[in-house]
Amino acid sequence: MMPNIFVRLMLVCCLMQAVSTWAQEARPMENNAVAEVQVQRLSEQLRCLVCQNQTLADSHAELAQDLKQEIREMAAKGMSDQAIIDYLVARYGDFVRYRPPLKSTTVLLWLGPFALLLAGGVGLFMTLRRREKLAVDAPLNADEARKVSELLEMDKES
Amino acid sequence: MKRFLLPLVIFLVMVGFLFIGLNLDPREVPSPLVGKPAPMFSLPRLDDPKQVFSPKDMLGKVWLFNVWASWCGACRDEHPILVELSKSGLVPVYGMDYKDTREEAQQWLQQGGNPYVATVMDVDGRVGIDYGVYGVPETYVIDKTGVIAYKQIGPVTYEALREKILPLVKKLQTQ
Numbered sequence: 001m002m003p004n005i006f007v008r009l010m011l012v013c014c015l016m017q018a019v020s021t022w023a024q025e026a027r028p029m030e031n032n033a034v035a036e037v038q039v040q041r042l043s044e045q046l047r048c049l050v051c052q053n054q055t056l057a058d059s060h061a062e063l064a065q066d067l068k069q070e071i072r073e074m075a076a077k078g079m080s081d082q083a084i085i086d087y088l089v090a091r092y093g094d095f096v097r098y099r100p101p102l103k104s105t106t107v108l109l110w111l112g113p114f115a116l117l118l119a120g121g122v123g124l125f126m127t128l129r130r131r132e133k134l135a136v137d138a139p140l141n142a143d144e145a146r147k148v149s150e151l152l153e154m155d156k157e158s
Numbered sequence: 159m160k161r162f163l164l165p166l167v168i169f170l171v172m173v174g175f176l177f178i179g180l181n182l183d184p185r186e187v188p189s190p191l192v193g194k195p196a197p198m199f200s201l202p203r204l205d206d207p208k209q210v211f212s213p214k215d216m217l218g219k220v221w222l223f224n225v226w227a228s229w230c231g232a233c234r235d236e237h238p239i240l241v242e243l244s245k246s247g248l249v250p251v252y253g254m255d256y257k258d259t260r261e262e263a264q265q266w267l268q269q270g271g272n273p274y275v276a277t278v279m280d281v282d283g284r285v286g287i288d289y290g291v292y293g294v295p296e297t298y299v300i301d302k303t304g305v306i307a308y309k310q311i312g313p314v315t316y317e318a319l320r321e322k323i324l325p326l327v328k329k330l331q332t333q
Contacts, residue, residue, distance in 0.1 A: 049292035052184060062257070063292055066283050091290040093190040 035075035042084055043068050047096050055098060189290050189309045196300050197288040201278035204255055204263055211252070211278045213304060220330045222251045223298040225286065227258045228266040230294045236313035237270045243319065244273035249327045253277035256286050256294050299323060301330045
């Protein structure tokens with residue numbers, strides 16, 4: 001019974017694999033390959049404002065399609081990445097960028113995690129230091145010392 | 159007792175942040191266009207495509223620029239409020255029909271009433287991009303010099319009119 005299920009599962013996987021190989025990437029609308037690479041690169045860095053946790057590349061929202069078309073036209077005109085990003089930031093704000101720029105309003109966003117890490121590290125260090133002081137030396141008595149050396153001897157022989 | 163104080167304080171600070179976060183609307187992205195001149199355009203009017211409208215025509219007046227569409231559900235909520243506002247005559251409202259068809263838009267205005275002095279058609283959404291539109295309805299308050307003074311994201315509500323839009327309009331009108 002078990003192998004049977006296994007074989008079936010394998011078969012299903014193979015079939016699914018076959019289906020996925022049939023599927024094709026959507027054809028870029030512009031023949032300009034360089035521009036298309038730029039569009040792809042940019043749309044992976046820019047946020048779709050309709051479905052805010054998706055990039056323009058991932059989103060199927062109509063606005064995302066429009067913006068990609070807009071980017072495609074700007075790329076075809078030979079505009080640089082920075083110029084295209086600036087164009088979108090001027091309209092939609094820094095929020096369209098998945099990588100927010102470092103400026104006074106975003107300092108906390110950029111440095112916050114490191115500050116927290118540092119605070120955690122300092123806290124850990126101080127706690128460990130405190131505990132170290134709490135640990136009391138407990139000397140072995142004669143009987144215990146003998147047992148320990150016996151065990152160590154045994155360990156050496158084996 | 160003292161050793162519990164610090165975790166408690168951290169916990170309370172976190173609760174505070176989360177509580178504030180609960181009351182924020184992530185859809186409201188502050189527009190970089192506020193305080194900047196309203197982007198220029200020249201678009202055909204909905205009622206008569208031969209006539210064009212441009213924000214240039216409105217220099218010297220305070221006006222509202224409302225982006226809407228017949229396919230937009232939230233526009234249905236704000237529509238009666240806009241109709242009421244236009245009847246009050248406090249401020250002229252101009253509309254932009256965003257990515258819509260002429261027939262459906264006209265039908266919409268016939269059914270719900272037409273609050274707009276004029277409506278232009280942005281069929282391909284290009285002007286919408288210039289205005290940073292990402293979810294209709296959106297409404298801009300534009301001052302006498304053609305600068306965007308305020309952007310309302312989402313439907314205009316009575317509350318927004320009373321507390322933000324109308325006081326601002328009044329202030330701008332006296333300038």
